[in-house]
Amino acid sequence: MSETSVVDVRDAVVLLGSFPALAEATLTIERGELVVVQGANGAGKTTLLRLCAGLLPLARGSARVMGHDVGRDRAAVRASVGFLGHANGLYLDLTAGENLSFWGDVVGAHRAEVESAAQRMGLNDRLLSTQVGRLSAGQKRRTALAIMAVRRATLWLLDEPHAGLDAAGRDEIDALLRDAVAAGATVVVASHELERSASLATRRIEVVGGRIVESGGRE
Amino acid sequence: MSTSRVVGIARAVAAKDLRIEWRSRVMTNQVLPFAAIVMVLFAFALDNDGILQRVAPGLVWMATLFTSLVVVQRSFAVESADSAIDALRLAGVPSQGVYLGKVAALVVQLVVFETVLAVLALILYRVNVDLHGAVLLVTTCVLGSLGIAALAAVYGGLSVAGRGRETLLPLLLLPAVAPVLIGATRATESAFGSDGARVAEGWPWVGLLAVFGAVFLFGGTLGFGPLTDE
């Protein structure tokens, strides 16, 4: 468990109401890994992601992301983490480009950075000038990923990113995630599609009854 | 979390809100024409210059109050459509910046609305305002809008957080902005010189608006984050 580990969770217990969604889960993720988290619905996949995103309080145990404690310095954790749930968090009335430049202003990124992020995520000029409301699900997802790049998020937490996409769309997303890892990010994807994760992940883990089980891939 | 960062975020949020509003033109295509028609109809209904001049200030501010409901509703509907406001929070963007940005955008839209209405009132109801009166009017519009926007942004944020129905905003906002309605209307009456009111009498009311605006801008900056956070 070297100090450079991006995620360092030890015996974490997270309660949803009084139900231990995470019951003494332990996990470490190193920089540059692409981890796929599997498990049935309600087993705790989303809870694990939300914990790492600094969105849930810990009942017991410890959890540090990029060296920051998820409870105490929550703001620092959230600033370095990109969490993408089912909603893309975009402004439908604005164009994709305007959404990107808005986020650029919010995080204080320069114009060049915003443009390079757009290119990296395969957003051509035509798409950038289209209103988000008129984009396809896959294009919206790509815009949301581009925003993560603009935000320079070092840990990408994606909850079922492939939901609602056709085969082509899914391959595109996988390619983008590999690009993000290549560019130095660490990516954790929660997905319950078995064959999808085989090709994508450098490591696969499973959440069963609130605990984490390594299930293959690089150990 | 330096103030310059918060100001930067506020500017970005305000610019984004105003660009969305400019693109959808709800204000210029629907809200303003509606208000203008109401002003004209009032002139038909009351058909007496004396009364019209007395009523004009109250009418301008009542129209502003109800317009603020529409503007706030839209301002936060845009945020919750694709959970954009959650994305901002999840990214650890300081809520003070988001709040101040929303308030600024609301103030701009309300002041534009009030200006058009006031000009309409001046023309339709043949009210004449001297320079001193005009300064009082502008100050009242800005401070009154600030007070309304500061509270509206908080309660608007509330309706996004919980599964709040839209009916919650008027119930919470309208009683609370009563002081703005009273203060701004009295100050506007002084500016219009309606019923012999002198301009100097308006300034104490502007003081009330300033206190109201300051209190809820401060309270809102503190309260908006926890209120909209999970």
Added chain:
Amino acid sequence: MKHADFIVISWVLSFVPIALYAWRNARRARQLDPFVDKSDKPWT
């Protein structure tokens, strides 16, 4: 209506809502009781 009626109505209207609220509350308490156990009632 004479003065006296107003006064009586005022007093009645002062206590009736309180009694109604208390009664409705007690009824709700009895309805909930079967679903909770002693640990949920620290006051007993």
Added chain:
Amino acid sequence: MSNATTSVPPPTRTAATRNLGLIAIVGSIILALLGLFFTAEDVDQGSSVRIMYVHVPTAWVAYLAFVFTAVCSAGHLWGKKHSLNLDRLAGASAEVGVIFMGVTLVTGSLWGRLSWGTYWQWDPRLTTTAFLFVTYVGYLAVRGLGGTQQQRAKRSAIVALFAVLEIPLVHFSVLLWRSLHQEATVLRPNGDVTMDGLMLFSLIFGVAVFTVIFAWLVLHRNRVLALVDAVELRGIDAALEARRAEEVPS
């Protein structure tokens, strides 16, 4: 089930609430005797002053209730434990406050009818009372929003603090507004009544009685809210217990 709801004492009853209840009932009877019979009629408005003994106390206790709600809300927000009990106390106090405020408005307008000749007058106190009534109905609506109990608590606490912040501003602006209208109100029924010793005592006694009633109601209501939350948690447990049983491969 139906007979259980009448004969069996409510689970929220304890020695404390029983005693408080008795004191409240005895106190109310004494207050009625004092207010309706023993105290003298007012020199100007005659017997209509007898409404004062319910109108003024309920107004006072309603204000007390909303301040108590604000105190509990602040306690919940800045307390270390973010205790849900403080949140429930704030909610119970606001509910009782709204009932008392409603009563105050009704008795105020009845009294106004007798002494002013109209059911409503823009008297600063009455106007602020009406404003408070609507504001706290809004607060109770916020308590009804969905989300977890902690979310409800935090959200309601902030709205309660905003509501308390609004009271002085509204009261001040209404006072300023009414001061512009100098019409000499011949009679001001709300408290500007020349009172002899017994009348003053009865009024203060009335405030005490209604405060006891307030405490009694809030105690019971707070416990019912605790039961509601407990049942809700048990409900979630049961449902999730079933879910968990079916997932873990046996």
